[in-house]
Amino acid sequence: MVNLGHIKIFIAFFFLLQNQNSFKFDSNENYIATYSKGFLVAPEKFDNIIIEYTLKFNESLSKFEISDKKNLKLKESVVLNGSGIYFNESNDAVLNHLSGNSIFSDKYLIQRNHESLRWNITSETKILNGFTCYKAFRYPLGLDFKENKNEPVLTAWFAPKLNFKHGPADAVGLPGLVLEYTHKNYFYRxxxxxxxxxxxxxxxxxxxxxxxxxxxxxxxxxxxxxxxxYRGMKKKYRK
Structure with missing residues (x-):
C-alpha cells in the first residue's frame, strides 16, 4: 500500500530542496510546519510512539502545540517533558509557555526571554531536508537553577536560509528555523x-x-x- 503521508512529505521537501537557494522570507506569508516527536529512553516502551506537533508562525509570532487533540490526554501521558503550548514572540525575544502541568490549581503562562536560553552556536553543519543547518547547544538547568554541565546538552539544528527565530517547544531565538531539536529524553524533527x-x-x-x-x-x-x-510531596510520602 502506498503511504500517502510519505508522498506528501516528499513532495513538500522536494519543492523546498529545489528552491532553497531562492527561498526568501515574505512578511505577507503565514506558515505551517509539522514536527514528529520521538523518544530516546526506554525503547521497549516508547519505540513505536511518534507524536505529531504543529508549528504555526509568521515573521514575529509562533504557536507550537500537539496536533492530535483527540488523543491529547493519552499522548501527553507518555510525554516526559515539553507538554503544553508554546508561544514565541521573536520581536520581543520572549517565549511564553502555557503549561500543561496539572499539579497547580492555577493555570500559568510561563515567560522566559531568549537571552536566558544561552545558546552556543557552533560551526558544525549537516544537511536536513535539503537545508544546510548549524548546530547550537545549551545546558539544562540543575536543581540550583544554574547550568548543569554534567547533564547531556540540549541540541538544536537551525537553517539560516529559513530566516525565522522559531522552532519546536523552547528551541527558539536562533538565527534560523530549528529543523531538529534533541533533549536528553526525546527529540523533535x-x-x-x-x-x-x-x-x-x-x-x-x-x-x-x-x-x-x-x-x-x-x-x-x-x-x-x-x-x-515536589519537596512537599516527597516529605508527605516519607511519613
Whole structure:
C-alpha cells in the first residue's frame, strides 16, 4: 500500500530542496510546519510512539502545540517533558509557555526571554531536508537553577536560509528555523513546511497569541514553585 503521508512529505521537501537557494522570507506569508516527536529512553516502551506537533508562525509570532487533540490526554501521558503550548514572540525575544502541568490549581503562562536560553552556536553543519543547518547547544538547568554541565546538552539544528527565530517547544531565538531539536529524553524533527493561504490574516495572527484565564509568571519563579511542590510531596510520602 502506498503511504500517502510519505508522498506528501516528499513532495513538500522536494519543492523546498529545489528552491532553497531562492527561498526568501515574505512578511505577507503565514506558515505551517509539522514536527514528529520521538523518544530516546526506554525503547521497549516508547519505540513505536511518534507524536505529531504543529508549528504555526509568521515573521514575529509562533504557536507550537500537539496536533492530535483527540488523543491529547493519552499522548501527553507518555510525554516526559515539553507538554503544553508554546508561544514565541521573536520581536520581543520572549517565549511564553502555557503549561500543561496539572499539579497547580492555577493555570500559568510561563515567560522566559531568549537571552536566558544561552545558546552556543557552533560551526558544525549537516544537511536536513535539503537545508544546510548549524548546530547550537545549551545546558539544562540543575536543581540550583544554574547550568548543569554534567547533564547531556540540549541540541538544536537551525537553517539560516529559513530566516525565522522559531522552532519546536523552547528551541527558539536562533538565527534560523530549528529543523531538529534533541533533549536528553526525546527529540523533535521537522516533517513538512508550507505556506498557508489564510483569507483573514487577523484571525491567523490572533491564533498565535495566548488566550484564556491564566497567571503570568517568570520561568525561574515557576520552577521554584515546582521544586517546592515536589519537596512537599516527597516529605508527605516519607511519613
Amino acid at each position: 521537522l516533517e513538512t513546511l508550507e505556506t498557508t493561504s489564510i483569507d483573514n490574516n487577523d484571525d491567523f495572527v490572533n491564533g498565535l497569541k495566548p488566550k484564556g484565564d491564566f497567571k503570568k509568571i517568570a520561568y525561574l519563579d515557576y520552577m521554584k514553585k515546582v521544586m517546592k511542590w
